[in-house]
Each structure stands twice: as structure tokens, then as C-alpha cells.
Amino acid sequence: MDTFVTAFAEAGALLVSFDLGFLSIVGLSMRISLTAVVLACLIGFPLGAIVALTHFPGRGAVTLLLNTFMGLPPVVVGLIVFLLLSRAGPLGVLGLLFTPAAMIIAQTILVTPIIAALTRQITSDLWIEYGEHLRSLNASPLGTVVTLIADARYSLATVVLAGFGRAIAEVGAVMIVGGNIDHATRVMTTAIALETSKGNLSTALGLGIVLMALALAANAAVQLINSRAQRRAALA
Amino acid sequence: MSSTVSILPLRVQHLAFEANGTQLLDDVGFTLEAGRRTVLLGPNGAGKSLLLRLCHGLLRPTSGKIQWSAGAQRATRQQAMVFQRPVMLRRSTISNITHALAVRGVAREKRKARAESALEIAGLAELARRPARLLSGGEQQRLALARAWATEPDILFLDEPCASLDPAATHYVEALIEGFHADGTKIFMATHDLMQARRIGDEILFLHKGRLLESGDATAFFVQPKTKEGRAFIAGELLW
Numbered sequence: 001m002d003t004f005v006t007a008f009a010e011a012g013a014l015l016v017s018f019d020l021g022f023l024s025i026v027g028l029s030m031r032i033s034l035t036a037v038v039l040a041c042l043i044g045f046p047l048g049a050i051v052a053l054t055h056f057p058g059r060g061a062v063t064l065l066l067n068t069f070m071g072l073p074p075v076v077v078g079l080i081v082f083l084l085l086s087r088a089g090p091l092g093v094l095g096l097l098f099t100p101a102a103m104i105i106a107q108t109i110l111v112t113p114i115i116a117a118l119t120r121q122i123t124s125d126l127w128i129e130y131g132e133h134l135r136s137l138n139a140s141p142l143g144t145v146v147t148l149i150a151d152a153r154y155s156l157a158t159v160v161l162a163g164f165g166r167a168i169a170e171v172g173a174v175m176i177v178g179g180n181i182d183h184a185t186r187v188m189t190t191a192i193a194l195e196t197s198k199g200n201l202s203t204a205l206g207l208g209i210v211l212m213a214l215a216l217a218a219n220a221a222v223q224l225i226n227s228r229a230q231r232r233a234a235l236a
Numbered sequence: 237m238s239s240t241v242s243i244l245p246l247r248v249q250h251l252a253f254e255a256n257g258t259q260l261l262d263d264v265g266f267t268l269e270a271g272r273r274t275v276l277l278g279p280n281g282a283g284k285s286l287l288l289r290l291c292h293g294l295l296r297p298t299s300g301k302i303q304w305s306a307g308a309q310r311a312t313r314q315q316a317m318v319f320q321r322p323v324m325l326r327r328s329t330i331s332n333i334t335h336a337l338a339v340r341g342v343a344r345e346k347r348k349a350r351a352e353s354a355l356e357i358a359g360l361a362e363l364a365r366r367p368a369r370l371l372s373g374g375e376q377q378r379l380a381l382a383r384a385w386a387t388e389p390d391i392l393f394l395d396e397p398c399a400s401l402d403p404a405a406t407h408y409v410e411a412l413i414e415g416f417h418a419d420g421t422k423i424f425m426a427t428h429d430l431m432q433a434r435r436i437g438d439e440i441l442f443l444h445k446g447r448l449l450e451s452g453d454a455t456a457f458f459v460q461p462k463t464k465e466g467r468a469f470i471a472g473e474l475l476w
Contacts (some may be wrong), residue, residue, distance in 0.1 A: 041334070076299070129323065130292055130323060132289075132317075132319060132323065133319070133323035134339070135293075135294055135327075136292060136316065136317045137336055137339045137340060137387075138312045138313060138340075139339045140339075143338075143339050147325070147335065147339075151325055151326040151327065200370065
């Protein structure tokens with residue numbers, strides 16, 4: 001119990017000391033996960049909307065794949081990206097393995113199916129409501145997608161935050177493709193795993209607290225968006 | 237209503253629609269000329285909404301022809317439809333109109349002014365900034381009409397626009413429809429409401445069980461229907 005209390009105290013001290021090494025780990029985590037989420041949105045929003053609105057052979061299979069990939073095991077994604085980027089792999093010449101870029105790629109692969117699958121569901125529901133009106137106006141495919149994504153903005157904001165939660169909290173993929181190299185590819189989750197195994201519980205706990213705080217902030221944002229949306233029920 | 241040559245008349249020939257093995261419309265034919273208000277009358281399930289959707293291009297017929305004098309390309313841009321349950325985008329009242337104008341390719345600088353005059357006509361100017369989905373049922377239907385008006389259609393399809401409205405809201409909506417008519421927009425409205433058909437219709441298309449049983453002058457239809465189904469419908473006897 002003493003260890004636990006001490007660890008908490010030391011973690012608190014670390015948090016308020018603004019230790020540069022500590023901050024750089026938090027900063028790198030944010031940079032990688034935010035970039036991955038932005039990329040995943042750029043791919044996932046249109047992809048989800050296209051699957052929702054178009055009819056093509058194999059559409060059911062694509063939907064099934066997207067839904068299944070929402071639960072991709074991070075270690076498996078890490079392994080696949082590792083194989084692709086390793087020296088002997090097809091993308092080895094890029095020299096990206098054990099760089100933040102590799103970690104961004106892995107997290108983008110993890111998050112894209114979440115964004116795409118949920119976007120598909122949301123735009124599909126909205127299309128049922130808007131479809132006749134937009135077709136009556138003779139809206140172009142691009143205009144239709146833009147309208148649906150714009151009007152589903154509150155629901156989609158929740159989707160983005162869910163994607164961010166997934167990215168910032170995962171450890172398996174970034175560990176494998178990043179390598180947890182100090183000052184290069186060490187992020188919060190990999191640092192927590194390392195520090196815990198080293199017995200350096202205060203640093204691990206400090207990082208854990210920051211991670212929890214970020215998760216809390218993300219969820220608070222979701223709640224705020226939802227309650228605002230409910231207040232303005234009309235826009236939800 | 238628009239400055240270019242009207243897309244009317246609309247010629248419908250031998251129109252049929254079948255879904256899941258059921259013949260929902262069979263050999264329907266008529267011509268819609270500009271000017272007179274046409275009411276598509278019939279009991280629930282007669283195929284009125286379906287016929288409107290086919291004419292408007294929301295559905296493809298199983299067989300038959302729907303021909304606009306202007307050709308299909310231009311015709312799609314110069315018609316509008318108002319549904320029984322108005323589709324309200326999750327935007328402000330005025331944005332619902334500017335969005336429709338943007339989709340129709342109206343230049344950005346013209347959209348706001350046109351949307352404002354549409355709201356003015358529909359008596360919704362004070363509600364311009366309010367989320368459209370917070371409007372009452374009657375206000376939403378007026379917004380749907382204002383939105384249609386702003387796109388300056390040659391023909392307006394109305395699918396039982398007053399079916400879920402109270403008498404006051406119905407009166408307001410009918411006044412707006414009258415305004416469209418006065419501006420030269422062709423009115424083609426489906427209803428099962430005899431009184432409304434009498435108030436609005438210059439000519440009647442009487443649809444029953446997917447077949448067009450009567451078409452012609454409204455007064456003649458109401459005074460002396462040609463078919464026994466028409467007589468029964470006017471007499472208020474249930475038909476389905």
C-alpha cells in the first residue's frame with residue numbers, strides 16, 4: 001500500500017515539475033495519435049459515406065469487413081505494418097520502421113475502420129431521412145456526401161473522439177513498429193509498459209494519470225457535444 | 237415561374253409500376269398542361285404518392301413513358317416536390333433554403349436575398365435563424381413550400397402536404413399554394429381530402445387501386461362523376 005501511495009505522490013510531483021522528458025513523451029503521443037485520427041477521418045468519412053450511399057457488388061462484404069476491422073487487434077496491425085516496413089518488406093526502402101511515421105501508419109490503420117464503419121451507419125440513417133429531398137433537388141453525389149457529413153456533424157464528432165480514444169490508448173501497434181526508442185518513438189503507453197517492468201512505478205503512474213486525464217477530456221468533450229446537441233435537439 | 241420556356245406539358249403514357257409482384261400502378265396516362273391546378277384524388281393506397289414520385293423522377297416506372305416537353309435534363313432542374321412529412325435539414329430555417337439554392341447551382345451572392353424573400357412570403361422571416369427542426373408542423377410545411385418556391389420551379393408536386401396539419405395551418409399552406417399558382421407555377425397535388433380537392437382543384441385525376449379512372453374538369457367530376465367508384469368516393473363511401 002505504501003508503494004502505491006508513494007508512487008502517487010511521486011507521480012504528482014512529476015506532473016507539476018514539467019519534466020522535459022516526460023512532456024516530450026506526452027507531446028509525441030498526442031502528435032502521433034492526432035495525425036493518425038486526421039488521416040483516418042480523411043479516408044474514413046468519404047469511404048463510410050460512399051459505402052452507405054452507393055450500390056456495388058460486394059457492398060455487404062465491405063460493410064462486414066469494416067465492422068469487423070473496428071476490433072482489429074493492435075498487435076496484429078503492428079505486426080503487419082512491421083512486415084511491410086521492415087528492410088526485407090515491400091516498403092522497406094522507405095526506411096520508416098522505428099520512426100513516428102510508422103506509428104502514425106499503424107494507428108491510422110487501426111482507427112480508419114472505426115471512423116468508416118460508424119460514418120457508414122450514421123450517413124446511412126441520415127440518408128433514409130434526407131434521401132428523397134436531396135434526390136428531388138437533383139443533388140450531385142459530391143453535394144449529397146457533403147450535405148450528409150455536414151448535417152451529421154455532432155454524431156461524427158463523437159466518432160472522431162472514439163477514434164482518438166482508440167489511438168491514444170493502444171500500446172501493441174506502436175510498440176512493435178516504433179520500438180519504444182527513448183526521445184524518438186517513446187509514447188505514453190509504451191513508456192508505461194517499460195517503466196512498470198523496470199519497477200519505476202511513479203513515472204508509469206504519472207503517465208497513466210495523464211493518459212486517463214486525456215481520456216476523461218475526450219469523453220467530457222463527447223458528453224458536452226451530445227448534451228449541446230440534445231439541447232438543440234433540432235440540430236442533433 | 238422561371239423566365240425560360242416552361243418544361244410543360246408533361247405527357248404520361250401507359251405508366252405502370254410493379255413491386256414485389258404486385259401491380260401498384262397500371263396503364264396510367266394523362267397530360268399536364270401549364271396553368272390549371274391539378275389535384276390527384278383518391279383513397280389511401282390508390283397509388284397517389286407513387287404516381288407523384290414517378291412523375292418527379294424519384295422512382296423509375298416498370299413500363300410506360302414520362303415525357304417533358306423540355307426534355308428530361310432541363311425538366312429535372314425546374315421542378316420541386318413537397319412531401320407529406322417535410323424533410324428538414326439539421327440547419328437553421330434560412331439555411332434550409334440557401335442549401336437548396338446551392339445544390340441547384342444558384343450563385344452564392346443571390347442565395348441569401350432569395351431565401352429571405354421566400355421566408356417573407358411564407359411568414360417565417362422572424363424564424364430565419366431558428367433550427368428548422370424546432371419549428372411547428374405547420375411552420376415546417378411552410379418552410380418546405382418556401383424552399384420549393386425559392387428554387388423557382390415550373391411545376392410543384394405536393395404529396396398530401398396538409399395531411400398532418402390542423403385547420404389553421406392547412407389554411408396557411410393552401411394560401412401559399414395559391415400564391416405559387418398566381419405566380420404561374422403548375423400545381424400537381426395529391427390528396428384524399430375531398431374538401432381540399434374542391435377548394436384547390438381546377439382539374440381532377442381520380443386514381444383508384446392503381447388505375448386512373450377519371451380525369452377532367454373538377455366541377456364536372458364533383459357534379460357528375462363518370463364511374464361508380466368516383467360516385468362512391470364523393471359520397472364518402474369507403475373505398476380501397
